Amino acid sequence: MTPTELLALLTDEEKVALTAGADAWTTPAIDRLGIPPLRLGDGPHGVRRPQEGSGLSMFDSHPATCFPTAAALGASWDPALVRRIGEALGRESQEHGVDILLGPGVNLKRTPIGGRNFEYYSEDPLVSSTLGSAWVGGVQSAGIGASVKHFAANNTEQRRYGIDSVVDERALRELYLSSFEPVVTRERPATVMAAYNRLNGTHCTENHWLLTEVLREEWGYEGVVVSDWGASWDRTASIPAGTDLTMPGLGRADDRYVLAALRGGGLSREALDAAVLRVLELVERYGGDEELDRPVDLVAHHLLAKEAAEAGTVLLKNDALPGHGVVLPMAPDARVAVIGAMAAEPRFQGAGSSHVVPTRVESLLESLREREAGGLRVDYAEGYDRYATTTSAEQLAAAVRVAGEADVAVVVIGLPEVYETEGVDRRHMRLPECFDALVDAVAAVNPRTVVVLQNGSPVELPWVASVPAVLECYLGGQASGSALASVLVGESEPGGRLAETFPVRYEEHPVSWLPAGPATVEYRESLYLGYRYFDTAAETVAFPFGHGLSYTDFSWTEAVVTGTPETGVVVRLTVTNTGDREGCEVVQVYVHDVVSTLFRPEQELRGFGKVRLTAGESREVEIVLPPRAFAFWDVVNGAWVVEPGRFEVRLARSSRDVVQRVVLTAAGEEPATSGGEGRAREVGPVAEGYRRPGRDRGFGAAAFTALLGRGAPANRSDRPGAFTLDTALRDMQGTRTGRWLTRFLTRQAVKTIGAPDLGPVDYVAGEVVGQFSLRMLPTVSDAVVSRRTAVLALRVLNRLTRPRGARGTRGQGTGESI
Numbered sequence: 001m002t003p004t005e006l007l008a009l010l011t012d013e014e015k016v017a018l019t020a021g022a023d024a025w026t027t028p029a030i031d032r033l034g035i036p037p038l039r040l041g042d043g044p045h046g047v048r049r050p051q052e053g054s055g056l057s058m059f060d061s062h063p064a065t066c067f068p069t070a071a072a073l074g075a076s077w078d079p080a081l082v083r084r085i086g087e088a089l090g091r092e093s094q095e096h097g098v099d100i101l102l103g104p105g106v107n108l109k110r111t112p113i114g115g116r117n118f119e120y121y122s123e124d125p126l127v128s129s130t131l132g133s134a135w136v137g138g139v140q141s142a143g144i145g146a147s148v149k150h151f152a153a154n155n156t157e158q159r160r161y162g163i164d165s166v167v168d169e170r171a172l173r174e175l176y177l178s179s180f181e182p183v184v185t186r187e188r189p190a191t192v193m194a195a196y197n198r199l200n201g202t203h204c205t206e207n208h209w210l211l212t213e214v215l216r217e218e219w220g221y222e223g224v225v226v227s228d229w230g231a232s233w234d235r236t237a238s239i240p241a242g243t244d245l246t247m248p249g250l251g252r253a254d255d256r257y258v259l260a261a262l263r264g265g266g267l268s269r270e271a272l273d274a275a276v277l278r279v280l281e282l283v284e285r286y287g288g289d290e291e292l293d294r295p296v297d298l299v300a301h302h303l304l305a306k307e308a309a310e311a312g313t314v315l316l317k318n319d320a321l322p323g324h325g326v327v328l329p330m331a332p333d334a335r336v337a338v339i340g341a342m343a344a345e346p347r348f349q350g351a352g353s354s355h356v357v358p359t360r361v362e363s364l365l366e367s368l369r370e371r372e373a374g375g376l377r378v379d380y381a382e383g384y385d386r387y388a389t390t391t392s393a394e395q396l397a398a399a400v401r402v403a404g405e406a407d408v409a410v411v412v413i414g415l416p417e418v419y420e421t422e423g424v425d426r427r428h429m430r431l432p433e434c435f436d437a438l439v440d441a442v443a444a445v446n447p448r449t450v451v452v453l454q455n456g457s458p459v460e461l462p463w464v465a466s467v468p469a470v471l472e473c474y475l476g477g478q479a480s481g482s483a484l485a486s487v488l489v490g491e492s493e494p495g496g497r498l499a500e501t502f503p504v505r506y507e508e509h510p511v512s513w514l515p516a517g518p519a520t521v522e523y524r525e526s527l528y529l530g531y532r533y534f535d536t537a538a539e540t541v542a543f544p545f546g547h548g549l550s551y552t553d554f555s556w557t558e559a560v561v562t563g564t565p566e567t568g569v570v571v572r573l574t575v576t577n578t579g580d581r582e583g584c585e586v587v588q589v590y591v592h593d594v595v596s597t598l599f600r601p602e603q604e605l606r607g608f609g610k611v612r613l614t615a616g617e618s619r620e621v622e623i624v625l626p627p628r629a630f631a632f633w634d635v636v637n638g639a640w641v642v643e644p645g646r647f648e649v650r651l652a653r654s655s656r657d658v659v660q661r662v663v664l665t666a667a668g669e670e671p672a673t674s675g676g677e678g679r680a681r682e683v684g685p686v687a688e689g690y691r692r693p694g695r696d697r698g699f700g701a702a703a704f705t706a707l708l709g710r711g712a713p714a715n716r717s718d719r720p721g722a723f724t725l726d727t728a729l730r731d732m733q734g735t736r737t738g739r740w741l742t743r744f745l746t747r748q749a750v751k752t753i754g755a756p757d758l759g760p761v762d763y764v765a766g767e768v769v770g771q772f773s774l775r776m777l778p779t780v781s782d783a784v785v786s787r788r789t790a791v792l793a794l795r796v797l798n799r800l801t802r803p804r805g806a807r808g809t810r811g812q813g814t815g816e817s818i
Contacts, residue, residue, distance in 0.1 A: 086138020352422025
């Protein structure tokens, strides 16, 4: 039977059931009609199917290939490679019985301290959408559905279950929605995951403008919108808004609440039927128990993971030393001091829902020692405690001793698991102090020191001027150790380019001074995200967006640019490898609007192409810039506009290394302007009202109000006695009841989700739970706590914490009816 025919045969009870999970990972089956369940599973960089009975556990799952995280794949700038990884993930999903793989994450890296940045590709929407599209295309080519996430403006982990992202319309359209739109329109992912946060006042799962008007009506999306786990609180609000499937649901008892609303007119039958029909179509397309055509080749997948880790490794620095040349690649018979516990036990993936139990793990130390038979000599010093992130005098002395005796010292450091994890943003960009001290000590005795970084986000590098070579490896997956060894000895090319800016210090990043909680996150930087800010303001950075060195050299011919901004432009040039070894080059094309009536960044990435060339090889690179590459969003007419005037097309190796410039002229059309969106180029390097000096690095309150077209909502903590379902537990710590509830939920979360043996688990669990709100109680309790119980708990909590003489606050929050 067709989905439409099945819909007509379903009872109301069955329809309501199909809009929420049967358990943590599956949709309900309707046996009498032959409707099978669907299994959903985490997996942006590896398939995570929990062992039977482990529910929401993040650490007890079946082994699967752990590919590099999105941060490393973003640095590859290689959509063909990312598609191959998607295909491999699709095959492993089939083997594990996972029908819908929850990925990719295409949210932008608005701030370098985002706890979940390792799961995202870039600070730029073109890189994010291009690689996200490749991932979706690869997964779905294997017959597995994808779930592009987290829709939308989900850029912080702090108070993530209730925080309100306050974004002006141009920034939303030109940046945060632009990272999703091409993925949705080109690849038609099976599902789109609605995020936890609120967007301009409304929870994403209940945001009709976002899910229906934009996603479905403008972009033509016909698939299923699924909630992030626990993000949908009230199906009578989320279903009409456009959320079809609530996961994991609030328990089957919650169906009675939805049924009562359906029969009482609180939920329209039309909205329910539309959601159920989309779920049935999803089951028809991806459900069932199809056998694999061939067994999964885990050896081949491991080698693919190694290739991807190499492609995402960025050579940040490789200075020549007088009389010695560059440090990298190392000589095959060099005596190498390998220093740092992460060399023996690598940090190769992020912490949180994407955690994968790998099929195997290779370390740098073992991979280098395998080359000792070929003449390489390897000494090792631990340097620091792997999980406590401390060093002793004995460890430091041993590191200095082996470094002083070596031809090359390789110091492996990074961000420990407790520094970056889903659920918690970092407080700063610094490495553990002992890591910086270790680099300083080693560099003092060996001028040929190489620093290797294993981290998911930018870090401050106070010692960068004192070492000749730095490799950013990100979180490179289970084969990261062997990949790094191959790069160090020159068997492979460090093929990566930064897909994000590395500021010198966090305090120099524009977001560092902007309002971020407790109730809202104000995107006062507007369009000036990442390099768009640093390049416009001409701020010094540690390493710019797009930067990455090679072991070889390249030349470019003069570019031939045809077409017009209104109709689209084609850029063609020939790239030649002029060195003596194989290598990669990434041609980046930026567009600069010479004179704009509205404020615009200095330049924006609008196209790129990556080529791998053998020594002496040449190849033509063609990059297409559609009209949208020259357009901005006209908030008055609600349309993309290419205005008349001159545009400069810049061909570059990074946002700070422009090789060629070509000027084009557009006839275009005059945009309609609105208050606050006035002249830009006549008033300096950044927009009128946008402040550079001191702490205020965004639009001021008045200018931001003009951008929004309304006043920004209040940004203050809920008072005791007036807590809501969105109040984060961390904001209840001033009350005895709030502290008790936090301790209780921390224990419950560790029991439900599990905890890795990775150091101070209690600290991490406490920080993660501090972001919880009462609306998450059913999810973290495996539905033991119902909606009704959570609402009653809120009322009791407010009575217990209400200041003497204060009146009640019934009705605060969302969905408080029982």
